[in-house]
Amino acid sequence: MDIYKDFTFKDNDIPKYIQVANYIKSLIDKRKIKEGDKLPTIRELSKKLGVNNVTIVSAYNKLKSEGYAYQKVGSGSYAKRKEVASNFRKEYSNALKKISMGDLTDVIDFTGETTGEVLFPIDDLKGIINEVLERDGANALLSDNRNGYTNLIYTINKVFWNNKLNDEDIIIISGAQQGIDIASKGILNINDNIIVEKPTYVGALSVFKWRKVNLFEVPIDEDGINLNKFEKILQKNEIKCFYTMSYFQNPTGVSYSIEKKKRILDLAEIYDFYIIEDDYLSELIYENSLEYVPFKWLDKNDRVIYIKSFSKIFLPGIRLGYLVAPEVFSETLQNSKHNTDITTSSLMQRALELYISSNKWKKNIKNLNDEYIKRYTHLKTILDSEFKDMLTYNDPKGGLNFYITLKDEFKINTKELFIKLRKKNVYITPGAMFFTSQNDGQDSFRIAFYQTDKEKIEKGMKILKEELILAKELRYDKLN
Template structure:
């Protein structure tokens, strides 16, 4: 049994001192992740303290995310996860590049629409209209739910008035939606299911909340239901996070069958689903029908998140959440504690933009432009990279996830640094897996920031490196 040696001080409760002592041993690796801690009786005898002190110390460790207490089995250490090394290096690359410097690269990492497609003139018109109509009031804080006319318009245009404006919360983009949902719902050690691989920003939020993150692999039509149900039968899950269309990074869209199954499982096993509706406006295959998971939500189990930023203008930072009744109060409070209110001017401008028909016209324009890039990049991949790279057609969105045909020969993290030095930026698979090495056989290339000329040039550089 591991020896603990601790001298207690009178001014601090003993259980707090013991908890801090064990935390330090876990942080430095002297106590390994998932290592069983001494029994209550054994540790009380070793330190000459009563059992209550040990019990309280272990409870505090669990509350702080440093231990799991399993009834009938004991208490097990849980090491706080550190930020992944490659993630830090990847982010460092973009911090070092100024906006001007980034333009010198062929950027396959972009996840938002190109600035060359921004509807600046139309947006300027509606902003002027807002100021003419509302004056200084356009700059005041809004109700915590957001500008009522925008919420009403969202309900009318996108949901055929299925939801009232009271069900809709305006947020500053999808990332904030994920953040306030996690703050409102999750406690330390709550179990969250995510797709494997998945969006790194969501994992970061759940880690920050000290949740216990469980991964379920994603198949060609959505998450693996068989593996998911095995977990649900054994463990109590608080909620799961999914991207129903053009999942980041795989590009997978969920089948109708799996959407219905997920709703049924959520009701059966009493958990909630955080649906991030990602880039579903960009569908290039007429056989792919748009029906988000929320549209099947007969049990009020889905927290639906939609961002206008990625598809419209990143700088406006607006999205919305449709909230199940049970979480309304807690998510309202979470939003207030985060930033009080999303930009009033931009909310009012977006409402006018949708009402006047500009939104529908802009989405049609983007589909035309990006379908052309999508088809162009797909043709090059099919023609020039056969036997080198494999991929599944996403049929929409702004990126392709590529897999090395011979993964033993390549490593996408190493490829990232090689290509960076040659003026090409890619997103290695390590960014989307909790364990970096699991992503080494994948990398993602996006086409939102690259025109046909840049796509051809960048893929030629990649092909040359992979053919050496």
């Protein structure tokens, strides 16, 4: 039976490739096309539907970006049921919610998603808030500027940017996730094309998919995305923006070289796209070989939407950060922020301003670095000594996590590994969480040390090693 014979183009306002992609998605959802079924060749389907090859190529790319299809090199495109991906994400999310609501004493959280441990000096916070209330009284609860607390904007510009920015382009936000959402709502329309790193931050993927844009993924090398593949996409597609985490990319831990940043900025001008730079952990540089030079510092043509979060250096539960908008999008992004939540907590903005202007943040950053360097070094030593035959990883030289890839002999689907470890109160983040297609990242996972002290690192890594050895033995038994 020809399942494509009933297809017709119904709406002239919707591009043909989208109508084709939506029709195939409906066939997959209804199980008329089953998981793993090979889709028709581009030439075959274009002939069936009476369209050109480019339409089918675009339709298949959209299916892949939305998790409904995957490519086998030299073989073609195959169907993928999206619910397989969403079900595991739901299971992962529910598992973390459950442990977050309970006693975390015996939990080893290598996901970094819980907040069982807070290294911020709480007495400092109490003192800062009391000082703000004594100084400002009831005004501490009022907002004087829809972009944020005016003095905080001045202080950010002075302390972090040497007054090189226009204060009007700085918008106070409730954390990096809101910043991505504001940027997305402000500059992206349905079916716009954007490029993301492969793999990338799951929160950003959720935002972009919600906006119903077309995602193009570019693999990450040791110093940033693969520029050859990046430019090929730019040459063939009209790209609206590129989302990047310039330091300690989540999940890989990769930081961009200055040379690569400069080239990407040049390409942004040549191909007329914008860069959303998510700078969430650049304070946590542990080795002198890494120099702090964000895309925004090098941005001569106002192509970068810069997003900065203070959550990891202030308090995780207090979502604060800021966004720097290119002048062309300044008003649009201000409106996007205002339409999202009107304003961010005035009291906490004033507390953050005092925390920064009094230089207390410098002492806290030093203390955080001292503690996290110990954890980073300890975990790296264990990986190098106990796991060298089992896995590989990129040394991040900073940040809060390692991204692990299992060697062939010890390979286990890391979603299954997550479930096995969860039974022993150890939690990791499977690599599949960071890809648009759940066929990717099955042999990788992220280990964060944000919520694990030395004792928990040792205990958790011991349990992980036991599970990997057991997986190897089970695999050997099946082969024999």
